[in-house]
Amino acid sequence: TDTDTADEAVRATCDDASICKRFATSKGYWKDPYVQYFVRSVGERKAPEINRGYYARVQGMNHLLDAFIRKTECDCQVISLGAGLDTTFWRLKDENLMPRKYFEVDFPTVVARKIHNIKTKPPLSKPLIETHSTDSLLLDGHSLDSDRYCIVGADLRDISNLDEKLKKFQLNPELPTLLVTECVLVYMTPSQSSRLVHWAADTFHTAMFINYEQKERFLKAGWEHADALDMMTVYSVLPQDDVTRIERLEFLDEKELLQQLLQHYSICWAIKDKLKLGKGQLGF
Ligand code: SAM
16 A cells, blocks of 8 residues: 555664664764674765764764763663664663663564664674573564564554553553664654644653654644754854864865755753753753
8 A cells, every 4th residue: 555655664764764763874974883793885975064963963863862861860761763773772871871771673674674783793692691580582573572682573554553562561550761762753644743742741740752854844842941943053052172073074065055054953942850860961
């Protein structure tokens, strides 16, 4: 059907994101020793503007994510919605910033591919086994559940099914919770993404929601506090010594295209703070 074809195109976007991240890391924009296990080859050259755009996106998202995890002293959970082939779990493990549990959700077929890679690549499976205490690690074709890392196949447009599956895997509504959507809500209708954002606000009393998207699609329904920065601004507030370093990697004589590109996107974050973590240090 048309819906199946459209959904298939959406699922394929996880490859695009990881292919671009693989290329940028091969150029030295940032380090990701794990993306190679999800994207086999470095692939075609990408324009420097694209690489810098991904640099700002990844560093900007990491900045907010790490701030939340530090603030809660890792006594929190993270839910990456539409995680695709993202490698953040392994980065957090390497940086000693692992939350109590890291959840990922994506379409069942994307999840099946990710799990297959994890099963067959020891650098991916080892950290998972190391952080698991019992012998009851669940690893079938469609879901993975260990003590610290869980991957669930579900459609984000079906909220009751999503809620049920996450709770089955010990999602704890009482724990400070970080929800992340990186280029995901844009693939849903406004009412579908609004339901998802509302569900998050209704489910957790102390939480932060980080969304990377095109600027226009900003939502704050049900949240106490929300902020957004366009990516041009994010780029200018990232640690400037590192920005200087990456600007030397590839020559860019015309800055205008980069500015236009960055201005089309934004990071938005929303907070609910019953436990009074303090929202001051959670932004930029
Ligand atoms: N967040 C990852 C990143 O930035 O590298 C992947 C981004 S990719 C552009 C979008 C992801 O959202 C895809 O993996 C896609 O399958 C997932 N996605 C979109 N709509 C979804 C839905 N209704 N249910 C589950 N996953 C969805």
